[in-house]
Amino acid sequence: MTGARISARDWSAEEDLLGFFGPDSVTWKVHADPVYSVGGLRALLLQALHPVAMDGVARNSTFRESPWQRLVRTAEYVDVLTFGTRREAVRAVRRVRGLHRPLSGTEETTGRSYRVDDPDLLLWVHNCEVDSLLDVARRVGVVTGAEADRYVAEQVTAAELIGVDRADVPASVAELADYFERVRPQLALTPAGREAWRFLVVPPMPRWVQFLTPARPAWGSLASLGVATLPPWARKLASLPGLTLTDAAATTALRAFRTAMLALPERARHSPTRRAGFARTASAVAVGA
Numbered sequence: 001m002t003g004a005r006i007s008a009r010d011w012s013a014e015e016d017l018l019g020f021f022g023p024d025s026v027t028w029k030v031h032a033d034p035v036y037s038v039g040g041l042r043a044l045l046l047q048a049l050h051p052v053a054m055d056g057v058a059r060n061s062t063f064r065e066s067p068w069q070r071l072v073r074t075a076e077y078v079d080v081l082t083f084g085t086r087r088e089a090v091r092a093v094r095r096v097r098g099l100h101r102p103l104s105g106t107e108e109t110t111g112r113s114y115r116v117d118d119p120d121l122l123l124w125v126h127n128c129e130v131d132s133l134l135d136v137a138r139r140v141g142v143v144t145g146a147e148a149d150r151y152v153a154e155q156v157t158a159a160e161l162i163g164v165d166r167a168d169v170p171a172s173v174a175e176l177a178d179y180f181e182r183v184r185p186q187l188a189l190t191p192a193g194r195e196a197w198r199f200l201v202v203p204p205m206p207r208w209v210q211f212l213t214p215a216r217p218a219w220g221s222l223a224s225l226g227v228a229t230l231p232p233w234a235r236k237l238a239s240l241p242g243l244t245l246t247d248a249a250a251t252t253a254l255r256a257f258r259t260a261m262l263a264l265p266e267r268a269r270h271s272p273t274r275r276a277g278f279a280r281t282a283s284a285v286a287v288g289a
Contacts, residue, residue, distance in 0.1 A: 016086045020161070023281045026143060026151040031082045034261030034269060035136040035254060040075065041226035043132035044200055048193040049237055050124050050186065055107040056116045058192040076273065078129070081158055083277030093161045109190050119164050126159040127170060127179055134173075136229055139251045140258050148173050180231075189238050197238065201227065225254055 021027040030036065048054050061070060080092040103116035114121065134151055137143050143151060149172045159169040170176040189197070201223045227235070228250035261269060270278075 011086055018281055019083065019085055019277065020089055020157050021082060021154060023278075025154055026147045027082055027154045028277075029142060029147070030133055030137045030151055031078065032270065032274060033137060033140075033142050034258045035140055035142070036133060038222060038225045038229065038254060038257065039133035039136040040078070040129075041200060041222060042136065042229050043129040044071075044074075045197060045226055045230060046128040046132060046234055047125055048196040048200075049189055049234060050121070050183075051109050051188055051190045051193070052107045052112050052114050053121045053124050054190060054193040054196060055105055056103065056114065056121065057196065059105045060103045060116060075271070079271050079273040081161070083274045085280070089161070097163060107190075109188070117163055119168065122162055123159065123164050123168060123179075124183065126155070126162065126164065127176060130155045130170075131176055131180065132229075134176075136254060139229065140255050145173075152176055184233060187237055194238075221257070225250065225257060229254065 048057075077092055077096060081089045084092070097117065100115075100117040104114060105116075106113045130152060134143070134148055137151075138148060152173055152175070153171045156166055156169045156171050160166045170179050227240070228247075230238075232247075267275070
């Protein structure tokens with residue numbers, strides 16, 4: 001199965017309603033938890049350490065001009081892929097693949113010419129996301145060891161949809177760790193990557209964002225957790241000064257963040273796409289019961 005060949009003929013009406021993962025999946029468990037937001041920011045910081053992947057973002061993205069809109073679009077894509085119907089997910093995938101297809105460039109520090117949809121770059125982005133979302137979920141006890149392996153295996157579908165050969169995608173925690181060991185010699189924080197880190201940690205905030213919430217301190221706390229939960233080798237690549245948060249302290253802070261978020265109403269914690277997925281699948285299960 002590849003994303004380019006998927007059509008509605010490939011699944012039943014019930015499978016369409018449940019989406020590619022469904023409410024019984026570990027994917028739903030991980031992506032619906034409050035620490036997901038920290039994992040998402042961690043993933044973006046980690047992705048910026050790949051010179052070629054980061055060059056693709058710097059050349060072709062609207063991140064500098066409208067960072068908030070891009071962050072929202074990225075979150076919406078993952079939400080639709082996770083909680084949407086299969087039809088909705090495939091539409092989102094096709095749109096992203098269509099945007100990627102014509103984009104290319106040459107990264108200066110490595111001299112590599114690339115296409116944004118090169119499979120190894122797509123795999124890097126995918127693995128950063130999976131590793132980050134799983135790391136924060138494991139730190140707060142959302143998933144067990146066995147569920148961690150299930151999550152990585154389930155996410156192979158997400159990589160395949162976006163255009164990566166299934167055989168190349170890590171399908172277990174051990175395979176994911178092996179991937180990062182292999183790719184680490186290629187990583188560096190280039191000027192483009194450093195600029196992305198600056199945008200992510202201290203983003204420009206338009207007035208409409210600042211009026212919604214005490215945005216600057218709230219984002220500062222989120223960014224601190226995102227950085228503190230990165231693997232030590234990633235923080236070292238970024239030449240970070242001594243962190244005030246050790247790994248153990250970062251985990252404690254992450255648990256406190258989760259507790260505070262769980263006290264909020266569900267409507268404040270979940271996006272419309274997530275809530276629609278919960279309602280749709282609950283209805284489907286009720287009908288089938």
